[in-house]
Amino acid sequence: MTRFTLAAATALLALSTAALAHDYKVGALVIDHPMAFNTAPTAKSGGGYLTITNTGETADRLIGVRADYPKVELHTTEEKDGIARMMHVEAIDIPAGETVALEPGGLHVMFMGLGGNGFDVGDKIPATLIFEQSGELEVEFSVEERGTAVGHDHGNHGKTN
Numbered sequence: 543m544t545r546f547t548l549a550a551a552t553a554l555l556a557l558s559t560a561a562l563a564h565d566y567k568v569g570a571l572v573i574d575h576p577m578a579f580n581t582a583p584t585a586k587s588g589g590g591y592l593t594i595t596n597t598g599e600t601a602d603r604l605i606g607v608r609a610d611y612p613k614v615e616l617h618t619t620e621e622k623d624g625i626a627r628m629m630h631v632e633a634i635d636i637p638a639g640e641t642v643a644l645e646p647g648g649l650h651v652m653f654m655g656l657g658g659n660g661f662d663v664g665d666k667i668p669a670t671l672i673f674e675q676s677g678e679l680e681v682e683f684s685v686e687e688r689g690t691a692v693g694h695d696h697g698n699h700g701k702t703n
Contacts, residue, residue: 571679578667578686581656586657593644596642608672631649
């Protein structure tokens with residue numbers, strides 16, 4: 543009985559760890575922790591964040607994202623004259639052997655046209671990442687509360703206020 547309980551607990555821990563990690567793989571690319579922060583109910587857009595690690599020897603590019611919203615684009619944030627502006631980018635380079643972070647204040651996915659249906663904590667946003675070399679990969683962005691992403695420092699980046 544003890545062995546069964548220990549085995550069951552180990553299996554449950556492995557499953558829950560995998561569920562928390564929510565990473566994906568296509569070709570040599572590992573996509574980790576696709577997530578978005580909750581938004582106001584009236585928000586017209588929301589950002590999506592993740593990391594992409596290229597474990598291969600050939601560069602790739604993220605060339606698009608599809609999701610069930612009127613418009614989904616790749617964006618970067620640029621500061622000009624003290625004002626941060628989000629700018630559309632055609633693609634995001636993923637150099638061989640490197641990790642690229644899509645995070646607040648930098649590169650990110652922009653889901654536009656929410657139409658009064660903001661992101662709520664616990665929501666899952668199905669999307670398809672489109673890579674130039676590796677093809678397409680279906681992922682789910684998990685909606686999390688701002689400032690409570692366990693094990694991930696999105697938005698805060700080690701800075702204290």
